[in-house]
Amino acid sequence: MKLEREAVTHIARLARVHLTDDEIDTYAGQLGDIIGHFDVLDGVNTDGIEPTTQALMLRNVMADDVAGPSLPRDVVLDLAPTTEDGYLRVRAVLE
Amino acid sequence: MTTTTPATRYETVIGLETHVQLLTERKMFCDCSAAYADAPPNTHVCPVCMALPGVLPVMNRKAVEFTIMTGLALNCEIPPFAKFDRKNYPYPDLLKGYQISQFDMPSTQNGWVEVQVEGEEPRRVGITRAHLEEDTARLTHKEGADGESYSLIDMNRSGVPLMEVVTDPDMRSAEEAREYLLKLRQILRYMGVSNANMEEGNFRCDANISLRPVGSAEYGAKVEIKNMNSFSAVYNAIQYEVRRQTEELDAGRVIAQETRGWVEDVNEAFGSDFAKGSTVSQRSKEGAHDYRYFPEPDLPPLTVDLSYVEKIRAALPELPDAKRARFQSEFGLSLYDANLLVETRAKAAFFEEAVAAIEDPTDAGRLRFARLIANWMIGDFTRLLNANETELADSRVTPKRLYAMISLIEQGTITGASAKSVFEEVFRTGGDPAAIVKDLGLEQIGGSDEISQIVDKVIEANPKPVADYRAGKQEAVKFLVGMSMRETKGRANPATLTEILKQKLEA
Numbered sequence: 001m002k003l004e005r006e007a008v009t010h011i012a013r014l015a016r017v018h019l020t021d022d023e024i025d026t027y028a029g030q031l032g033d034i035i036g037h038f039d040v041l042d043g044v045n046t047d048g049i050e051p052t053t054q055a056l057m058l059r060n061v062m063a064d065d066v067a068g069p070s071l072p073r074d075v076v077l078d079l080a081p082t083t084e085d086g087y088l089r090v091r092a093v094l095e
Numbered sequence: 096m097t098t099t100t101p102a103t104r105y106e107t108v109i110g111l112e113t114h115v116q117l118l119t120e121r122k123m124f125c126d127c128s129a130a131y132a133d134a135p136p137n138t139h140v141c142p143v144c145m146a147l148p149g150v151l152p153v154m155n156r157k158a159v160e161f162t163i164m165t166g167l168a169l170n171c172e173i174p175p176f177a178k179f180d181r182k183n184y185p186y187p188d189l190l191k192g193y194q195i196s197q198f199d200m201p202s203t204q205n206g207w208v209e210v211q212v213e214g215e216e217p218r219r220v221g222i223t224r225a226h227l228e229e230d231t232a233r234l235t236h237k238e239g240a241d242g243e244s245y246s247l248i249d250m251n252r253s254g255v256p257l258m259e260v261v262t263d264p265d266m267r268s269a270e271e272a273r274e275y276l277l278k279l280r281q282i283l284r285y286m287g288v289s290n291a292n293m294e295e296g297n298f299r300c301d302a303n304i305s306l307r308p309v310g311s312a313e314y315g316a317k318v319e320i321k322n323m324n325s326f327s328a329v330y331n332a333i334q335y336e337v338r339r340q341t342e343e344l345d346a347g348r349v350i351a352q353e354t355r356g357w358v359e360d361v362n363e364a365f366g367s368d369f370a371k372g373s374t375v376s377q378r379s380k381e382g383a384h385d386y387r388y389f390p391e392p393d394l395p396p397l398t399v400d401l402s403y404v405e406k407i408r409a410a411l412p413e414l415p416d417a418k419r420a421r422f423q424s425e426f427g428l429s430l431y432d433a434n435l436l437v438e439t440r441a442k443a444a445f446f447e448e449a450v451a452a453i454e455d456p457t458d459a460g461r462l463r464f465a466r467l468i469a470n471w472m473i474g475d476f477t478r479l480l481n482a483n484e485t486e487l488a489d490s491r492v493t494p495k496r497l498y499a500m501i502s503l504i505e506q507g508t509i510t511g512a513s514a515k516s517v518f519e520e521v522f523r524t525g526g527d528p529a530a531i532v533k534d535l536g537l538e539q540i541g542g543s544d545e546i547s548q549i550v551d552k553v554i555e556a557n558p559k560p561v562a563d564y565r566a567g568k569q570e571a572v573k574f575l576v577g578m579s580m581r582e583t584k585g586r587a588n589p590a591t592l593t594e595i596l597k598q599k600l601e602a
Contacts, residue, residue: 025448054395063156091245
């Protein structure tokens with residue numbers, strides 16, 4: 001199964017990711033495969049099995065309270081479309 | 096016929112939601128430092144708290160522990176299973192587009208805390224839950240030269256561990272709400288889990304307020320008040336809102352379920368009985384928000400076994416209520432005095448260290464010294480700390496020095512009047528009280544000969560009051576005692592001095 005190119009372009013725009021034409025083709029195939037896999041999952045009989053949101057059954061994965069380095073500020077600001085005086089700038093959002 | 100006051104017609108129902116920043120080194124889900132207070136904007140940011148694609152949050156063990164500690168201190172159940180959820184909302188104070196929080200399976204729930212308004216019986220306020228989440232980025236709203244409005248984002252605060260403590264709708268007055276907040280702050284500070292400072296923004300409170308006819312079992316429409324940045328703001332906003340809702344109901348109007356913001360200094364809608372300020376409608380609440388909560392797939396859930404909980408419980412410090420009760424029973428202190436001494440952990444520790452220095456082996460002596468230590472701490476010591484705007488922790492007075500000075504009074508080396516000067520000197524220099532007494536020449540005048548000489552001088556210098564006294568005006572002796580005490584620079588025992596003076600006057 002292959003996703004439409006328009007769908008990939010749309011998702012890329014929502015995620016603020018710029019894709020080349022070749023990449024759009026690649027991801028159309030890969031995303032299509034992922035979505036197609038749900039058909040396989042749908043076919044599994046899950047009668048009597050507790051629903052879960054976790055596939056790995058891990059528990060209590062925690063980090064010690066030790067601070068590490070953050071990113072240099074220019075790297076952070078370079079990732080934002082608009083900045084001002086060290087802040088990210090966005091259009092006014094009314095709560 | 097008596098008129099019905101609002102207080103007897105309606106019952107006020109208050110529930111509080113308090114957001115508490117936890118005192119961790121690291122943020123909740125990433126390694127960035129949580130100490131952002133004085134940092135330039137966007138310097139405590141990494142791919143995780145900036146929500147770049149493909150990152151994985153890892154929860155802070157200490158924050159989980161702090162939350163369980165708080166739950167235990169608030170008499171909560173600690174469920175054996177807890178998980179995190181995504182709370183989705185379209186506002187750029189979290190770049191992920193959702194906040195990681197705990198929804199239906201929080202780390203603590205169903206507790207209570209006892210609060211007491213002065214002059215009333217203590218009451219229990221139910222704690223619905225204390226759950227763990229992450230703080231948001233700070234937004235500043237601006238307007239450009241062209242009139243276009245925009246927002247600036249500083250992500251430093253984003254992802255700092257935040258605990259939300261939610262009460263049941265159990266409080267019935269602004270006073271009770273304030274007492275609850277003071278108690279919560281005191282407990283958090285005792286445990287060292289938060290600075291819990293409202294003005295610094297690491298202890299933030301929203302209030303849900305409704306009114307219902309007295310005797311009614313059903314709750315009225317709930318109004319949520321935000322933007323209260325101090326204890327007095329919480330108190331004033333609740334007072335205002337109760338009055339506003341009373342007038343609405345009296346006028347036959349329906350209270351709208353909405354969010355209102357507290358704005359200081361706007362007007363005096365209800366006259367000078369009320370602090371300046373109003374609550375102003377912000378948005379209507381269309382029932383519960385649709386936050387589309389769903390389990391956070393990136394964070395494995397927590398299982399909390401009993402032995403872990405008991406280990407945390409065992410490590411909790413003695414909490415204020417227990418300490419207060421112990422001070423009352425162990426040292427015979429009044430409720431009022433004991434409350435003042437346990438106000439902060441530092442104060443209570445100072446008292447306990449001073450008491451530990453008591454050398455008198457008898458029970459009566461121990462109680463006597465303990466009470467004197469309490470009196471000095473509550474009286475002169477507190478007065479000097481306030482006058483010098485100093486914290487106990489920064490004071491030069493040590494518990495041993497305070498005890499040593501009280502011992503000098505008890506041994507008769509100095510009088511109570513001299514002790515005030517000695518203590519001021521200890522406060523100023525941190526010096527040894529015995530050495531200060533020597534330096535200032537404040538040893539109590541022991542011999543009655545010396546006192547006798549001074550009294551003679553005073554009698555000679557003040558013939559008028561002496562004549563008055565001898566003519567039957569008893570009051571005149573006070574002046575002569577005062578003059579004599581001044582002569583001795585407060586170094587004489589006032590009772591001995593008065594006795595000698597009277598003997599001489601009546602001779």
